Amino acid sequence: MTPLLWLNGVLLPASEARIDPADRGLLLGDGLFETMRVAAGCVPLLERHLDRLAVGCATLFLPPPDRAMLRQAVGxxxxxxxxxxxxxRLTVTRGCGPRGLRPPAQVQPTVLLTCAASSNAMPGPVRLGVSRYRRDGSSPLSRVKSLNYLPMIMARMEAVASGHDDALLLDGKGNVAEASAANILLMLEGRIITPPVEDGALPGTSRARLLEAGLCVEQSVPLARMREVRAAWLVSALSLQPVASVDAHELKVDPKQEAVLRELLFGTAMA
Structure with missing residues (x-):
């Protein structure tokens, strides 16, 4: 069966969907996206994702899609x-425009919603390789989920080519920032620590929930301190994944602590 999607107000088979060749999201990466978990037939954290989308739109001077329309589209x-x-996945671009970088005077965003079933397999431990690419925590773009993902793509490709599963990116000062598509949690000094957004960490929705619940704290972690880290996890809206190693440093598995994190994030459909 051909997957369905929602594009600019219309439900249709994915095979029939068409994006205008002049769309700035396609040509320039001019847009944003949100990846959202579906559980029990709904998106339990939809409002958090729409909040972050609104912040991202404001950052990019992009007119935000109507919130009521997005809720209806998801349903x-x-x-x-x-x-x-x-x-x-919700994707919003600035829509079509003339040649060049300058946006059109009247913006008509392209809005796309796609969905897919999840695998029942639990994600296994990942091996991280420290990437040569850096996150710039001082840039407003480091705090939004823009369509410009090439540094992360290249970091992941190079990590896999070197025998790892994913990349660990640092900021310009050598502090741990995040993985290519997930925030990182580090067990250090008896606490779970996550890098601050000032060090290049994306303000992830799952990360925010853990901070609000007091299950982790923000703290800069220089790469040199990774040898002190006992356990670590990658966390996103869709998953919590233990880290097996960072370069040559092996990490332990902490099932008890992982169960606490997983219960808060994914324990119930409406958590």
């Missing part, structure tokens, strides 16, 4: 697809 796509558990 319509979930109903039409019959998806119970998995993921949904």
């Amino acid at each position: 319509d796509l979930l109903t039409a697809s019959g998806l119970v558990g998995g993921g949904m």
